[in-house]
Amino acid sequence: MNSHMSEFKGKLIAVEGVDGSGKSTQIQLLRRWLESQRLKVFFSPWNSSELVKNATRRGKKKQLLTPTTFSLIHATDFADRYDRQLAPMLKAGYIVLCDRYIFTAYVRDTVRGCSPEWVRELYSFAVKPDLTFLFKADLEVSLGRILSGRPALKFFEAGMDLNLAPTLEESFKIFQGRLLDKYVELKDEFNFTVIDANKGIEEQQAQVRKCVAGKIDLARFALPR
Amino acid sequence: MNSHMSEFKGKLIAVEGVDGSGKSTQIQLLRRWLESQRLKVFFSPWNSSELVKNATRRGKKKQLLTPTTFSLIHATDFADRYDRQLAPMLKAGYIVLCDRYIFTAYVRDTVRGCSPEWVRELYSFAVKPDLTFLFKADLEVSLGRILSGRPALKFFEAGMDLNLAPTLEESFKIFQGRLLDKYVELKDEFNFTVIDANKGIEEQQAQVRKCVAGKIDLARFALPR
Numbered sequence: 402m403n404s405h406m407s408e409f410k411g412k413l414i415a416v417e418g419v420d421g422s423g424k425s426t427q428i429q430l431l432r433r434w435l436e437s438q439r440l441k442v443f444f445s446p447w448n449s450s451e452l453v454k455n456a457t458r459r460g461k462k463k464q465l466l467t468p469t470t471f472s473l474i475h476a477t478d479f480a481d482r483y484d485r486q487l488a489p490m491l492k493a494g495y496i497v498l499c500d501r502y503i504f505t506a507y508v509r510d511t512v513r514g515c516s517p518e519w520v521r522e523l524y525s526f527a528v529k530p531d532l533t534f535l536f537k538a539d540l541e542v543s544l545g546r547i548l549s550g551r552p553a554l555k556f557f558e559a560g561m562d563l564n565l566a567p568t569l570e571e572s573f574k575i576f577q578g579r580l581l582d583k584y585v586e587l588k589d590e591f592n593f594t595v596i597d598a599n600k601g602i603e604e605q606q607a608q609v610r611k612c613v614a615g616k617i618d619l620a621r622f623a624l625p626r
Numbered sequence: 627m628n629s630h631m632s633e634f635k636g637k638l639i640a641v642e643g644v645d646g647s648g649k650s651t652q653i654q655l656l657r658r659w660l661e662s663q664r665l666k667v668f669f670s671p672w673n674s675s676e677l678v679k680n681a682t683r684r685g686k687k688k689q690l691l692t693p694t695t696f697s698l699i700h701a702t703d704f705a706d707r708y709d710r711q712l713a714p715m716l717k718a719g720y721i722v723l724c725d726r727y728i729f730t731a732y733v734r735d736t737v738r739g740c741s742p743e744w745v746r747e748l749y750s751f752a753v754k755p756d757l758t759f760l761f762k763a764d765l766e767v768s769l770g771r772i773l774s775g776r777p778a779l780k781f782f783e784a785g786m787d788l789n790l791a792p793t794l795e796e797s798f799k800i801f802q803g804r805l806l807d808k809y810v811e812l813k814d815e816f817n818f819t820v821i822d823a824n825k826g827i828e829e830q831q832a833q834v835r836k837c838v839a840g841k842i843d844l845a846r847f848a849l850p851r
Contacts, residue, residue, distance in 0.1 A: 466706070467705070467706075467709040467710075469705045469708075469709060469751050470702060470705045470706045470709060473698060473701050473702035473705050474702050476698050476702075477695060477698035477699050477701075477702050480692070480694045480695045480698050481691070481692075481695045483694075484692040484694060484695060485692075518747075519747060519750060519751070522743075522744060522747040522748070523747070523748060525744060526694050526744070
């Protein structure tokens, strides 16, 4: 059950960060850059599996999920996606890009009250990325980015179910601040490459590309002619 | 997250055993006996939660589940039921009767290929029962019991997805035999009370009742008048 990096010909790159940190924009730009070089690239967003989507949606709506159940639903979803998409594509020699990976669960589930050891063991079936970018922005910046794109914060991204504060904005800052603290705690252990996400999009992307090109022999991943 | 027995006023009794071992009959008879004494009793079957029932059903049908995902779906279901039914009823001082408990997952998931340590950690949020009965029958007896009640074995109870043997009956014996071996391995560590399930229903039930009355001060669980 435990997969080890050694069996995979491919490379795994993950982006992590709080909501509004700009990580999704950055990984999409990275994806386009790699694809434009005709490389074997596979992109996978967080929670894209159909298998338990309905369960999560229903559970969230009814607000009847405890931290353990909430965590397990997401782990199930991830395991399904991991076994059917990520691991096969890594075996097939692709560069796999993940918009959020297991560290999202590490930080979110522990902030919600699960034990860190339990969550780590839960996700122990998944390989660690070859490269993990942590996008670290001030919370005001993240908040501004989200609200520039849509009228209001979402209930769960603000952590409103945790009863931290009466308003969405206040709750967002407390909740996402806690997530950010957890991310920073994991930084050294999992060798995150921290990107200053207060900077401009192009500046960040240049840093990301430089790092990817420096760590991965991209020519090895060229699509067959 | 980790609940400890000490915080619960209630008592937890679980029955375990392979399909056709007669455990469900026995726990129903125990339930009636306890209820006839006007005691606070709560009964919970395995996998009764609505939350992920559809996901499991769909996943099983499509046969697209790996052992990890299969295990996690069941754990999610159990966690939901545990947090919303079992733990509250134990806190409320009920005698909770479980037709299968975490040991079913221990044996089934490890037979399917998950690591035993991973499965144990997965279910570490759940308290251990005060009393666990293991119903141990010869596989021929179990098989006979199932087939006396309906025309054929089910695909999953025969472990047909594991490709162990071409026919349902052969596969059943191999698969359920492995489960039985795993149960026996856990016997001492988790202090199972082993019941010889080759014996008659009444004889087994007498033994179960004697054991329950000996270990639990039943008068403490009387319903208020």
